[in-house]
Amino acid sequence: MGKKVVLTGNYSASEAAALCRPDLIAAYPITPQSSVVEYLAGMVHNGKLDSNLVQVESEHSACSVVQGAIAGGGRVFTATSAQGLALMFEPYTRMSTLRFPMVMALATREMTSPETVWSGQQDAMCVRESGWIQCFCDSNQEIVDMIIQGYKLAENKKVLLPVNVCYDGFYSSHLTEGVDLPLQEEVDQFLPPVHINHCVLDPENPFALDPLTPGPLMLKYRKSHLDAMExxxxxxxxxxxxxxxQFGRYYGGAISEYKTEDADVVIVTIGGMTGTGMDAVDLAREEGIKAGLIKLRFTRPFPAKRIAKAMEGKKAFAVIDRSVSFGWSTGPMYMETRAALVDADEKFAHFSVIGGLGGADISLDMILSTIRKLNVVKEEPGQKDTQWYMVD
Incomplete structure (x- = not known):
């Protein structure tokens, strides 16, 4: 099945989006996402992709344009990063609260300031309460597969929510890997044509798409949104x-586990650090440490029950964040993982790890040091000091 190709993460996102037959594409280039829309523009210009490509002056306009196309019943695609995501925040939030299903690629990046264009996950973490589904990928193959799955999820009548497919800027967006790219007929078999009928604007049947909404009705909107997340x-x-x-590639759903069955200590990873984390687990095992790894694939909706189940019988855990939670001296996914384990302080030794900000590397030795630290404190339940992966 499919064809073997070598692609960057950005090109992987572009090829996957094209396979999903979008009716309209609108995106504004911003580092490190720029080549996603540039590649798609080339596909449209060369006749490889039959889609409407709208040139816009900003990310705010890009998000607004695709909203209009969804309201007309179409399937759409866009992509962004960091400050571009910040600029589109107004229509970005409206996208989810109007229950418009779409897929957006997010090549994650630090938010300024201090001024930077390099990798981090702060942009995605900043908007995690905006009502979108968030998926994080650790390989270019996963980027391809999750964009295709993303449309299937977004357009599901039980869901009808937009999906962010997130991947690490530069580490994934610009580095090349071998990818099994599905054939068009295979994607057509998996992903049916778009059929959105809950919000389509029709001159023959006019209605107010986004009316001024009083409190009692707003409560119903929000509860319906949360029910869809569940x-x-x-x-x-x-x-x-x-x-x-169909394709022979299973990802485990909202989380995936690596050598957790008999583990005493577990690290939780997000995005591109996962492969390094698995190598660190293997080395720790050679040292006699019963280590395992949980890959957090979806941060929204947060898979609390899956994490709690995976952590049964374990003694210690650490969550490695490539972002910070302002107001807590921890990473955001550490706080949410801890919240999923309501009795964490009684059952587990645990701590937050923060690293990889502004493009800094998260190395094998760094993760191995975390596993060793977990092994030392595993018999001492309670929260320990945050570990920072500092680079001299």
Whole structure:
């Protein structure tokens, strides 16, 4: 099945988006996302992709344009990073609260200031309460597969929410890997034509798409949105199995586990650090440490029950964040993982790890040091000091 190609992460996102037959594409170039839209523009110009490409003057306009196309019943795609995401925040939030299903690639990057264009996950973490589904990928193959799965999830009638497919800027966006790119007929078989009928504007049947909404009705909107997020957790698992049955690649659903069955200590990773984390687990095992890894694939909806189940019988855990939670001296996904384990202080030794900010490396030795530290404190339940991966 498919064809073997070598692609950057950005080109992987572009090829996958094209396979999903978008009716309209609108995006504004910003580092490190720029080559996503540039590649798609070339595909449209060369006749490889039959899609409407709208040239816009900003990310705010890009997000607004794709909203209009969804309201007309179309399938759309866009991509951004960091300050571009910040600029589109107004229509970005409206996208989810209007329950418009779409997929957006997010090549994650630090937010300024201090001025930087390099990798980090702060941009995605800043908008995690905006109502979007968030998926994090650690390989270019996963980028391809999750954009295709993303449309299946977003357009599911039980969900009807937009999906961010996130991957590390530069580490994934600009580095090349071998990718099994599905054939068009294979994607057509997996992903049916778009059929959105809950919000489509029709001159023959006019209605107010976004009316001024009083409090009692707003409560119903928000509860419906949260119910859809909960429904998405089940659909993520089903879609993962359906995709794996057809393409032979299973990702585990909302989380994936590596050598956790008999583990005493567990690290939780997000995005591109995961491969290094698995290598660190292997080395720790050679040292006699019973280590395992949980890859947090979806941060919204947060897979609290899956994490709690995976942590049963473990003694210690650390969450490695490539971002910070302002107001806490920790990373954001550490706080959410701890919240999922309501009795964490009684059952586990645990701590937050912060590293990789502004493009800094998260090395094998760094992660191995975390595993060794967990092994030392595993018999001492409670929160320990945050570990920082500082680079001289």
């Amino acid at each position: 429904a998405a957790l089940d659909e993520i698992e089903k879609i993962d199995k359906e995709f794996g049955d």
